[in-house]
Amino acid sequence: MSEAVEHIKSSDPQAPVTRKGYLMSIKSGEPIDIKDCDVHGRCRAVTDFEKLNRIGEGTYGIVYRARDSRTNSIVALKKVRMDQEKDGLPISGLREIMILKACNHENIVNLIDVVVGKSLESIFLVMEYCEQDLASLLDNMVQPFSESEVKCIILQVLHGLEYMHSRYIIHRDLKVSNLLMTDKGCVKIADFGLARLYGEPSTTMTPQVVTLWYRSPELLLGSPIQTTAVDMWAVGCILGELLSHKPLLPGNTELGQLDLITDLLGTPSENIWPEFLKMPALENFTLKQQPYNNLKPKFQYLTAAGLRLLNFLFMYDPKKRATAEECLQSSYFKEPPLPCDPKLMPTFPQHRNLAQTKQTTGQQTNIELPTISAILGSILKKRRVE
Ligand SMILES: Nc1ncnc2c1ncn2[C@@H]1O[C@H](COP(=O)(O)OP(=O)(O)O)[C@@H](O)[C@H]1O
Numbered sequence: 289m290s291e292a293v294e295h296i297k298s299s300d301p302q303a304p305v306t307r308k309g310y311l312m313s314i315k316s317g318e319p320i321d322i323k324d325c326d327v328h329g330r331c332r333a334v335t336d337f338e339k340l341n342r343i344g345e346g347t348y349g350i351v352y353r354a355r356d357s358r359t360n361s362i363v364a365l366k367k368v369r370m371d372q373e374k375d376g377l378p379i380s381g382l383r384e385i386m387i388l389k390a391c392n393h394e395n396i397v398n399l400i401d402v403v404v405g406k407s408l409e410s411i412f413l414v415m416e417y418c419e420q421d422l423a424s425l426l427d428n429m430v431q432p433f434s435e436s437e438v439k440c441i442i443l444q445v446l447h448g449l450e451y452m453h454s455r456y457i458i459h460r461d462l463k464v465s466n467l468l469m470t471d472k473g474c475v476k477i478a479d480f481g482l483a484r485l486y487g488e489p490s491t492t493m494t495p496q497v498v499t500l501w502y503r504s505p506e507l508l509l510g511s512p513i514q515t516t517a518v519d520m521w522a523v524g525c526i527l528g529e530l531l532s533h534k535p536l537l538p539g540n541t542e543l544g545q546l547d548l549i550t551d552l553l554g555t556p557s558e559n560i561w562p563e564f565l566k567m568p569a570l571e572n573f574t575l576k577q578q579p580y581n582n583l584k585p586k587f588q589y590l591t592a593a594g595l596r597l598l599n600f601l602f603m604y605d606p607k608k609r610a611t612a613e614e615c616l617q618s619s620y621f622k623e624p625p626l627p628c629d630p631k632l633m634p635t636f637p638q639h640r641n642l643a644q645t646k647q648t649t650g651q652q653t654n655i656e657l658p659t660i661s662a663i664l665g666s667i668l669k670k671r672r673v674e
């Protein structure tokens with residue numbers, strides 16, 4: 289046994305677990321060794337999975353496409369990022385595991401298992417594999433989604449959200465890169481690293497969540513109370529993005545984001561949002577004055593029902609904002625063009641795997657210049673990641 293382990297054993301049970309870890313005896317309070325054969329407990333080991341390629345890396349983890357050698361099936365393996373942790377699993381990883389385990393719905397990504405690496409420091413979520421995420425799909429697709437395809441995607445997101453919200457789960461980071469799609473056209477909400485449970489009465493949460501572009505006005509204005517309405521605002525942004533084929537409110541800073549929202553929807557007031565003037569951030573600045581709602585000129589080809597839905601999702605007052613259940617009743621989904629059947633959604637090349645294969649095999653003999661759309665796509669993608 290190494291000196292370091294000896295040291296930890298004898299002196300400081302609170303010290304970071306950097307090797308295989310140890311257990312504390314309930315009887316004596318003394319640390320006890322974990323036998324090699326018990327290191328993984330009842331968890332499967334990640335070595336059971338053959339990593340095929342990296343498909344994503346975001347704020348909280350790296351994601352691989354992998355083959356389960358027991359079942360031969362393809363799965364997604366998400367490594368829980370531990371680097372800043374001193375003593376155990378980061379809260380974001382724990383939350384994600386707990387919440388995904390509690391969810392069982394076809395529009396929420398399925399957590400198959402949690403497996404461990406060599407040391408207790410590496411923990412992986414094994415999830416069903418989805419061929420696409422909407423961000424890389426939007427960046428790479430030649431022809432934008434038709435309106436009936438957009439309706440099909442949004443309806444599935446709403447079904448997933450209705451399920452989550454009825455279980456008091458708020459996602460808090462809905463955006464196109466966290467929406468996955470299978471080759472069968474099934475859309476799945478993923479990345480529950482920021483998700484939280486909320487109860488009545490509402491608890492205080494840190495407002496610095498949700499990527500800027502999809503962030504609701506109450507979060508931007510520093511409201512300590514977050515409800516399921518923050519997810520519904522993000523749905524409005526995603527619907528707008530899918531319909532106009534570009535991000536709807538791509539702000540660079542929080543103030544810039546508020547400016548973009550005000551330009552699109554007009555300045556909020558106490559009349560339409562009674563709590564507006566109590567928002568903490570208004571102590572530091574005032575919003576610019578812009579009296580018009582510009583949704584109609586922005587979405588000229590959208591029907592009255594479509595505009596009603598967008599306006600309902602973009603209610604400034606979170607209490608008045610549409611719920612997932614209400615959106616599902618919207619006449620927008622019942623009028624032509626009708627939402628297409630998920631099974632009829634087109635299939636797309638798997639860009640994430642193609643890019644990786646080229647890189648890893650190094651067999652790219654023809655040096656091809658990237659197309660303009662690819663360059664624009666990668667700039668957009670970069671900004672999305674930021
Ligand atoms: N189950 C999955 N199937 C396919 N790709 C996935 C899956 N889960 C995640 N990904 C890919 O990995 C990326 C990052 O995963 P995500 O769960 O969003 O983690 P992060 O917290 O790092 O953003 C996603 O945008 C997506 O491209």
Ligand SMILES: [Mg+2]
Pocket residue numbers: 346347465466479
């Ligand atoms: Mg993500």
